[in-house]
Structures are given as C-alpha cells and as structure tokens.
Amino acid sequence: MFVDSLLIILAYLIGSVSGALIVCRLMGLPDPRTQGSGNPGATNVLRHGGKKAALITLGFDIFKGVLAVLIAKWLTQEIIVLAGVTIAVFLGHLYPIFFQFRGGKGVATAFGALLMLTWQVGVAVLISWLSIAALFRYSSLAAILTAILAPAYLFWFTGILEYIIIGFIISVLLIWRHRSNIHNLLDGKENKIGSKT
DSSP states (O other): OHHHHHHHHHHHHHHTSOHHHHHHHHTTOOOGGGSTTOOOSHHHHHHHHOHHHHHHHHHHHHHHHHHHHHHHHHHOOOHHHHHHHHHHHHHHHHSOGGGTTOOOOOHHHHHHHHHHHOHHHHHHHHHHHHHHHHHHOOHHHHHHHHHHHHHHHHHHHTOOHHHHHHHHHHHHHHHHHTHHHHHHHHHTOOOOTTOOO
C-alpha cells in the first residue's frame, strides 16, 4: 500500500515537470504562459518558438506519461494503482506543483500514459487525433473529439471499469481545459495548425 501511494505521488511529480517551460528557458524563448494562448504546451510553443522547440516539448510531455506508467508497471500489476498513476501524471501536467499549478492542457501527457496503460488505446487515440487534425486543421478540435472517444476506446479494448472511469475523468478535464478553444471554434476565431497568430 505504501509503495502504491508512492507511485501515485511520483507520477504527479513527474507530470509536474513542464516540458514547455524547460524547453523555452533552455532555448532562450519567452515563457509560453506570456505568449499567444498562454498555454504551456507544444501547440503554443510551435506558434512562438518554432518547430524544433515544439517537437521537443511534445516529446517531453509524451515521455512524462510513458515514464510514469512504465515505472508503475515495472513495480505492480494492480489495476487500481495503474489507473491512479495514469490520472496522477495527467493532473501533474495540468496543475504542476513546480510551476504555481499553472500547467498545460494535458493532451500529450494523457496520450503517453494511455499508450503505456494499453497500447491499443494509445494507437486508437493517436489515429483519431491525426485524422481529425488533418481533416479540419484545428489542434484543439482534434484534442476535444479524441477526448470524447477515449473512454469508448478504453471500454472496447479493455472493458476494465477502473480504466474506463479514469478515461472519463481525463476526457472531462481535457474538454474543460479547452473551454476557451471551444468558444473560439464556435466564433470562428480559433487558430489553425501552422498559424503564427
């Protein structure tokens, strides 16, 4: 029980390490929280720091989710613990203790965690995001629609109640974190992928 609790705490701390802020500081770029959408994530970094910084940020944030769940799987196969670790690393990204609880939207970290939790769901989520993004050219819309689909993928591929529940929680939080994007999409003001504005 003690080890299980430590794994969940560790996952939150891993999630709290902000890839966007670290990458921007190391590359001499402005704090992404003061630029554009104010979101410390790969999409905002892309608009104001370029492709290289954005790709490093994206890889860093995916790796956080992968690492947290990978460590947990190495030490336990308890479903409830793995579910707890998955949600904890995601929450760490959203509300990082190291950065005044001002985090990103969690798309990349959620993907990395789900990929390690069950690879079929990770692949399904990736295909959904890429397909929607390619079709509509909106990163936020792809994230929102993929978030809606994620619990269904967890149900289909695993049928494990704990995983479905955390999938639903992640979905709701992702949609909530994208509420300003939803307003922009409805108003026709949302920036498309590749836009510099």
